[in-house]
Amino acid sequence: MKIQIAPSILSADFSCLRDEIRKVAIAGADMLHIDVMDGHFVPNITIGPAVVKDIRKVTKLPLDVHLMIENPQDYVDSFVKAGADMITFHIETISAPKLRALSSKLKAKGIKVGISLNPPTPLAKVKSVLKFVDFVLVMSVNPGFGGQEFIPSAIPKIKKLRAIFKGDIAVDGGINEVNAGKVIQAGANILAAGSYIFKSNNCKEAIRRLRCQI
Ligand code: DX5
Numbered sequence: 446m447k448i449q450i451a452p453s454i455l456s457a458d459f460s461c462l463r464d465e466i467r468k469v470a471i472a473g474a475d476m477l478h479i480d481v482m483d484g485h486f487v488p489n490i491t492i493g494p495a496v497v498k499d500i501r502k503v504t505k506l507p508l509d510v511h512l513m514i515e516n517p518q519d520y521v522d523s524f525v526k527a528g529a530d531m532i533t534f535h536i537e538t539i540s541a542p543k544l545r546a547l548s549s550k551l552k553a554k555g556i557k558v559g560i561s562l563n564p565p566t567p568l569a570k571v572k573s574v575l576k577f578v579d580f581v582l583v584m585s586v587n588p589g590f591g592g593q594e595f596i597p598s599a600i601p602k603i604k605k606l607r608a609i610f611k612g613d614i615a616v617d618g619g620i621n622e623v624n625a626g627k628v629i630q631a632g633a634n635i636l637a638a639g640s641y642i643f644k645s646n647n648c649k650e651a652i653r654r655l656r657c658q659i
């Protein structure tokens with residue numbers, strides 16, 4: 446599987462977001478990871494649909510919207526309207542029947558659907574929904590903030606998931622050149638990375654290093 450890199454704009458400089466997005470696009474990003482936080486499901490507040498709509502105007506990169514919010518079903522339409530290409534729900538925030546219904550609606554519109562699970566959430570929780578989703582996003586930090594340290598238990602989780610799931614496996618949180626090879630070897634093929642890419646002084650090299658760790 447081709448390794449895809451998804452820079453997380455949470456670590457970008459928001460005072461010049463357009464330039465930051467162009468910078469990672471030119472550097473070879475495959476998509477843009479957008480962290481949506483509501484201050485309830487996670488202890489931080491970030492980006493809403495209005496910002497996604499404006500980001501849509503300045504890039505052709507697929508927009509990968511990671512919903513770290515309660516009641517995601519109430520907000521999903523506004524992110525679709527804003528131009529999301531991929532939407533990730535957290536299994537901690539949605540029931541399997543609701544996800545199934547939303548997923549068929551979104552897929553009919555050509556949007557890719559992902560399910561994410563926090564580090565303490567066992568893989569068993571997502572097993573019944575794997576058939577409804579295009580990808581699984583394995584969290585390798587407790588969500589809420591960029592720049593946290595990678596939690597190594599994500600690696601066996603990815604391995605177990607790869608044995609039962611043929612779709613894309615994304616990993617998110619604390620990804621850098623030290624652990625990228627390990628998560629790829631375990632079976633991940635999409636790497637979301639914020640601080641490692643945006644805080645480096647050479648984005649192109651940072652993206653290349655993440656992609657080539659194997
Ligand atoms: C964490 C977010 C991540 C975060 C990644 O809650 O979902 O996408 O921005 O940032 P780094 O790579 O700095 O951990």
Ligand code: ZN
Nearest residue numbers: 480511617637
């Ligand atoms: Zn994220």
